[in-house]
């Protein structure tokens with residue numbers, strides 16, 4: 765199993781690691797700062813650099829559902845690595861930081877829009893959430909000003925773990941969440957934006973909402989009965 769360093773600290777830009785397995789579909793490391801595609805947040809890109817300077821570009825990071833292995837997908841024509849190779853795993857930090865900013869912004873969107881979230885996607889320049897609400901229920905200008913207010917207020921965003929027992933003993937906590945936390949794994953990771961939003965989430969986020977920067981609501985799309993897609997972009 766790969767140690768997932770990004771869970772404890774989303775601001776790690778690189779780490780020393782060892783190649784465990786070099787598969788045709790991806791390189792497995794003993795530890796990594798690369799977030800794998802999940803929960804609507806894209807997998808990270810970057811590079812693996814050996815001490816002799818050999819550099820393997822990484823275009824994407826995915827999780828093999830069958831084995832749970834985290835696969836660092838090499839660029840076409842990249843030099844081969846072998847098990848045991850020591851590498852420096854380095855993120856394309858600017859792209860990842862934009863994912864963190866937009867992902868955190870979608871938590872705020874969740875707090876602003878009254879409605880059940882049915883889907884979502886983060887990208888480096890924009891993000892979206894789908895809400896189970898009726899036509900005309902959403903006001904674009906209001907959502908935009910509320911988002912920017914919460915960003916300017918610079919709320920602290922803190923990931924924390926909670927045990928299944930603790931969760932079961934705190935029904936009020938679950939009631940404040942718009943997404944029901946998964947149970948059975950023993951513990952659940954929550955993102956707590958103080959006084960604004962509390963959700964089960966395994967993604968990477970910025971530490972304070974001010975770091976998101978100003979945003980605009982680009983559009984609200986009608987995706988069918990009781991389905992409104994709110995698209996947010998960096999201003």
Ligand SMILES: [Zn+2]
Pocket residue numbers: 867868871955965966967968969
């Ligand atoms: Zn999140």
